[in-house]
Amino acid sequence: MSRVFHTTVRRPGLRGALRSLVSPERVAKTAVEDVSFTVGAGQLLALLGPNGAGKSTTIKMLTGILTPTAGEARVAGVVPYRERERNARNIGAVFGQRTQLWWDLPVRESFAILRDIYGIGEPEHRARLEEFDELLDLSSFWDTRVRHLSLGQRVRCDLAGSLLHDPPVVFLDEPTIGMDVVVKEQVRGFLRHQVERRGRTVLLTTHDMTEVARLAERVVLINHGRIVLDGSLDEIRRRFGGTWQVRATLTDSEACLDPLPGIALLRREGAQLVFGPESGLQGGERNTPTAHEALRRIIERFEVSDIALEESDLEDVMRAAYLRADATVGSLASTEPALRSG
Amino acid sequence: MTTTVRGPAVRGFTARRSAMAVVWRITKLTLRAQLEYRTEFLMMIVIGAVWQISVIVFATVLLTQFSGMGGWEAADVLLIAAMRMMAHGLFVLFFGRVQYLTQRVQEGLIDVCLLRPMSVYRQVQLNHFPVNAIGDLIVAAGLFAGAIARSSVEWTPGRIAFLISGVLGGMLVEAALFTALSSAALHFPAASYWSSWLEELMGTFGNYPLNILPGAVSGALTYILPLAFIAYFPAGVLTGNGSALGVPVWVAACAPLFGLAGFIASRLLWNRSLRHYTGVNG
Amino acid sequence: MAINTSSVRVAWITPLGELLAPPRITAGLLRLLVQTVLVVALWRGLYADTEVKAGLTREQAVSYAVLAVLASRIRNLDRSASRDEVIQHLHFGTIVYWFLRPIPPQRYYALRALGDQAYGLIWLLSGYALCLATGVVELPASPEGAAVAALSLLLGQWVLYYVMLLIDLLCFWTLRNQAALLILVFAQNLLSGVYAPLWYFPDWFITMSGFLPFQATLAVPLSLYVGRIPLHDALPQLAVQAGWVVLLAVLTRLLWHRAARRVVSQGG
Numbered sequence: 076m077s078r079v080f081h082t083t084v085r086r087p088g089l090r091g092a093l094r095s096l097v098s099p100e101r102v103a104k105t106a107v108e109d110v111s112f113t114v115g116a117g118q119l120l121a122l123l124g125p126n127g128a129g130k131s132t133t134i135k136m137l138t139g140i141l142t143p144t145a146g147e148a149r150v151a152g153v154v155p156y157r158e159r160e161r162n163a164r165n166i167g168a169v170f171g172q173r174t175q176l177w178w179d180l181p182v183r184e185s186f187a188i189l190r191d192i193y194g195i196g197e198p199e200h201r202a203r204l205e206e207f208d209e210l211l212d213l214s215s216f217w218d219t220r221v222r223h224l225s226l227g228q229r230v231r232c233d234l235a236g237s238l239l240h241d242p243p244v245v246f247l248d249e250p251t252i253g254m255d256v257v258v259k260e261q262v263r264g265f266l267r268h269q270v271e272r273r274g275r276t277v278l279l280t281t282h283d284m285t286e287v288a289r290l291a292e293r294v295v296l297i298n299h300g301r302i303v304l305d306g307s308l309d310e311i312r313r314r315f316g317g318t319w320q321v322r323a324t325l326t327d328s329e330a331c332l333d334p335l336p337g338i339a340l341l342r343r344e345g346a347q348l349v350f351g352p353e354s355g356l357q358g359g360e361r362n363t364p365t366a367h368e369a370l371r372r373i374i375e376r377f378e379v380s381d382i383a384l385e386e387s388d389l390e391d392v393m394r395a396a397y398l399r400a401d402a403t404v405g406s407l408a409s410t411e412p413a414l415r416s417g
Numbered sequence: 418m419t420t421t422v423r424g425p426a427v428r429g430f431t432a433r434r435s436a437m438a439v440v441w442r443i444t445k446l447t448l449r450a451q452l453e454y455r456t457e458f459l460m461m462i463v464i465g466a467v468w469q470i471s472v473i474v475f476a477t478v479l480l481t482q483f484s485g486m487g488g489w490e491a492a493d494v495l496l497i498a499a500m501r502m503m504a505h506g507l508f509v510l511f512f513g514r515v516q517y518l519t520q521r522v523q524e525g526l527i528d529v530c531l532l533r534p535m536s537v538y539r540q541v542q543l544n545h546f547p548v549n550a551i552g553d554l555i556v557a558a559g560l561f562a563g564a565i566a567r568s569s570v571e572w573t574p575g576r577i578a579f580l581i582s583g584v585l586g587g588m589l590v591e592a593a594l595f596t597a598l599s600s601a602a603l604h605f606p607a608a609s610y611w612s613s614w615l616e617e618l619m620g621t622f623g624n625y626p627l628n629i630l631p632g633a634v635s636g637a638l639t640y641i642l643p644l645a646f647i648a649y650f651p652a653g654v655l656t657g658n659g660s661a662l663g664v665p666v667w668v669a670a671c672a673p674l675f676g677l678a679g680f681i682a683s684r685l686l687w688n689r690s691l692r693h694y695t696g697v698n699g
Numbered sequence: 700m701a702i703n704t705s706s707v708r709v710a711w712i713t714p715l716g717e718l719l720a721p722p723r724i725t726a727g728l729l730r731l732l733v734q735t736v737l738v739v740a741l742w743r744g745l746y747a748d749t750e751v752k753a754g755l756t757r758e759q760a761v762s763y764a765v766l767a768v769l770a771s772r773i774r775n776l777d778r779s780a781s782r783d784e785v786i787q788h789l790h791f792g793t794i795v796y797w798f799l800r801p802i803p804p805q806r807y808y809a810l811r812a813l814g815d816q817a818y819g820l821i822w823l824l825s826g827y828a829l830c831l832a833t834g835v836v837e838l839p840a841s842p843e844g845a846a847v848a849a850l851s852l853l854l855g856q857w858v859l860y861y862v863m864l865l866i867d868l869l870c871f872w873t874l875r876n877q878a879a880l881l882i883l884v885f886a887q888n889l890l891s892g893v894y895a896p897l898w899y900f901p902d903w904f905i906t907m908s909g910f911l912p913f914q915a916t917l918a919v920p921l922s923l924y925v926g927r928i929p930l931h932d933a934l935p936q937l938a939v940q941a942g943w944v945v946l947l948a949v950l951t952r953l954l955w956h957r958a959a960r961r962v963v964s965q966g967g
Contacts, residue, residue, distance in 0.1 A: 140798050140962065171784040175796035179716040179781035190511070191708035192802050220719075222782075474904055482752050482899045483745045517894050523782065607723060609779055621894065622737060634737060668819030 084245045090319055106132040108300045111146075114293075116243070117274040118228065121268070121281060121291035125397045129300040130280045131170075134246050137278070138168050146411040150244055150278075163362055164193065167237035174221060174233050182224070182232045186239060193240035202241065207235040218382050221367040227258035234265065238275075245269065245307045247279045252284060284389040302395065308389075319366035321350040322372055324381040335372050354399040428681040439535070440543065447546040458548065479625075488627040493656040498624040499557065499564035500580075502649035504587030505619070506553035512592040513550060514542050515599040516616070519609035528696055535690055537595075538684065570655055579670075583651030587613075591619065591648045593679035600690035615642075615661030623647055628661055631673060635663055643679070646672045703938045709807060710814030712722045716781055731826060739835055753898040757950040758895065759925040762836045766921050767893045769826040770852070773819030774859055785867040786959065798962060805955045807866070811855060812860050820856075821933060840926045847933045851920035854940040859916040860945035862887060868951060893917030898927060 091219050107129040115118045120129050135141040137148050139155030139162045155162040167176075176185040190200045208214045211231045216224060224232065238245065241345060247266075251259045260277060263286060269275045270290075281349055287294065287308065294311060296304040304311060335338075339353040348371060352364070362371065366386045374382065432660060441495050452458055473552060477495070484491045514521075530540040570576065594615060602608035627635040639645040645662070650669035653659050659666040719722055742764045746757040751892040755763070778784045785808075788794040795805040831838040888894055890913035897905055897918045908914045919936050922928040928936060 125766075137794075138799055141952040159798065160801045160803065163799055166799070168799055169796060170792070173791060173793045173795070175793060175799075177712060177716070177781070178783060180719065184715060184719075186707050188712060192800055194705060194801075200780070274773075291956055478899050478901070479745070480893060483749065485748065486745065520779070543922075588864065607726065610723070610726060617734075617739075625741070628819075629747065630737075630740045631744075634740045653959060 119277040124297035167242040171249040320385045326378040443543045487629040495564040497652040499561040501623040502557040506557040507588040508591040510550035517601040518599040521556030582673040587647040589676030589680040593683040596683040600687045708811040714818040848924040909911040914945045
């Protein structure tokens with residue numbers, strides 16, 4: 076799936092602006108190029124990438140707002156931009172801080188409008204509101220007008236609003252941006268519930284790595300409009316985050332140090348041995364062990380009296396991943412796609 | 418010795434000059450930003466032309482149909498309309514952005530402005546360049562020239578000075594009214610509703626001699642909503658209709674001062690309101 | 700368009716917002732009242748020394764002016780405070796949700812406008828009843844005249860809907876057309892005869908506005924009401940109104956299509 080945008084470039088300066096008025100200069104910019112992935116039903120996939128990588132464009136194509144320049148997308152069997160309305164019944168979407176609720180009405184009135192637009196039965200509607208209220212604590216503020224809600228309250232309402240019609244597929248573009256930790260945790264719990272209990276397929280973009288670690292079974296990393304990696308978090312760690320170190324104090328300090336596959340002894344600090352991934356500091360090879368694998372192997376091999384793992388955290392891993400735009404494309408296919416783009 | 422005495426004064430002067438330079442620079446930037454929206458800019462020029470014609474037609478239509486309105490000569494009534502429009506055009510150019518304060522509040526712009534080392538009110542005014550003021554002023558200038566040419570008033574330097582201060586005073590009255598209203602807009606979004614009504618009222622009743630209205634109504638437009646001070650009073654003084662304005666002539670002659678005082682008061686009110694600003698939700 | 704719960708619910712959004720905000724209703728009432736009093740005073744003042752001007756008597760002129768004030772209330776709701784104008788949805792990016800629901804944006808827009816106008820009509824009718832009772836407005840000359848004026852008002856509102864839609868659709872191309880919007884609103888007010896009946900204007904102006912849709916929104920129904928357009932001349936006027944409805948319907952349909960494509964090509 077690809078998407079090219081045409082924009083007008085402005086020349087600098089007041090004179091330039093006047094000239095652009097007469098003869099605008101147009102350029103093409105490729106926002107998304109050959110992005111291709113499938114998501115199985117009931118899966119939560121995190122779409123990651125630096126700002127401007129093409130995440131939102133991808134989501135817009137999958138929600139039917141944008142038409143791809145090339146390629147095709149299918150969401151629950153529907154081509155979103157061709158059958159927008161049919162697709163709309165299958166999906167729910169929240170775009171960050173943009174609210175779909177009516178600014179001047181109490182939230183519950185907005186819910187009632189959505190109920191009628193999507194043609195949801197009253198008992199069903201009431202049951203779902205009850206469920207959402209239990210998870211998101213909505214009833215304490217759902218009689219308030221949207222304009223008076225705090226950001227966290229509003230986004231929680233928006234999440235509920237987007238799921239009122241029980242869509243099998245949900246798109247969330249940075250839903251927790253700007254929220255406090257308590258609300259974030261509440262929202263994560265809600266999302267987990269939606270995926271695990273309700274079997275919804277969720278496509279999420281976020282910059283919050285804790286969120287990714289808590290929620291995502293699978294991650295697609297996009298940069299410069301291309302997929303850099305498609306796999307599990309562990310895989311990302313393995314490829315971009317080989318910067319772990321294991322510090323071990325051996326019971327027998329004179330033990331013979333046979334090399335372990337993929338693990339190198341970096342240095343000795345007194346009685347402590349410092350291990351790291353082989354071949355420099357960077358990972359990237361498939362056989363480079365993750366920190367946890369290395370830990371296991373070291374404990375199996377040596378008699379250790381004390382051991383500590385220093386792992387670069389997920390943010391460091393992502394930074395390394397974002398910076399390495401030249402990385403090759405990996406991919407994982409899953410059966411029974413709920414969502415496919417290509 | 419000299420430097421210690423003159424230092425603060427000189428510094429004050431350069432500070433003011435650099436503030437003006439900043440204002441000018443931002444104005445240039447915002448004008449350029451307007452040029453970014455190509456279609457709108459071009460469309461406004463086209464529509465502006467249509468609009469100019471219709472406004473002048475409208476102003477002259479009632480005058481020709483109902484000449485001798487309230488004992489005023491048609492040319493004198495035209496002067497009221499011209500002065501009001503000129504004052505309005507200048508108001509839009511220099512102060513017009515207060516009218517859209519509700520939108521700025523909703524966008525969270527006030528919060529941003531509060532962080533910058535410049536008067537928030539000035540920043541609001543510098544928010545965008547009022548392209549429509551160009552249209553307003555062109556129309557106003559045309560009408561103004563027409564009114565002056567047709568009027569039988571002898572234009573002595575003193576009268577010209579009063580005419581100019583009358584127009585500036587009218588601008589300040591309008592600025593005062595909208596500024597006072599926009600202090601409410603800092604807290605209540607509904608204020609935009611009143612703001613649009615105020616504009617409508619001025620457009621409808623600012624152009625005629627108010628003495629054609631019953632006393633209670635013209636009194637209300639003098640004492641409650643001081644519309645009379647914008648153009649009716651100064652034009653009345655200039656054209657010799659001062660005896661039938663509903664107020665003593667000297668009060669009407671002080672209209673420019675009234676405008677200045679009103680504007681200062683409204684700015685104080687605005688600042689007070691800003692101190693109690695609590696921001697948009699959350 | 701089948702009448703179902705979702706249509707009614709969507710049409711009901713603005714009136715509901717109004718009813719939930721009593722200060723807004725009070726403000727609207729006050730504004731309407733003051734505006735009516737002022738307009739009556741103005742036109743009585745203007746007619747102080749005159750019997751008939753441009754074929755309008757004092758009573759006709761006052762009736763016309765008051766009805767113009769009441770009728771402009773039909774579509775004079777302040778949606779900007781509710782962040783519910785098309786330009787605001789475009790500005791805040793919330794327009795995407797219009798395209799994410801199982802109701803076409805065109806239909807959603809039309810239903811909202813229908814609700815707004817029906818709500819405004821209630822205001823018009825209550826104001827009208829009050830003005831009749833106080834003798835400010837005169838009854839039309841004949842029941843036939845009343846019926847024709849009512850039909851013409853309906854057509855006029857239909858034209859007005861398309862004019863407003865046209866203005867809103869323009870926002871898709873010129874994101875910041877607030878000023879242009881004001882000018883168009885002003886043109887609508889002036890050329891529809893809200894400020895002053897078009898009969899006072901020079902002939903060339905009347906001819907020009909005959910080529911524009913604005914006069915079809917208010918000037919025609921109000922002139923029919925006060926009898927300035929005689930009943931036997933009503934048919935061609937109604938035909939012109941209907942013509943505008945058809946023409947603008949085609950034009951706005953085309954523009955909607957292109958606006959939707961624009962959202963689709965730029966992502967809202």
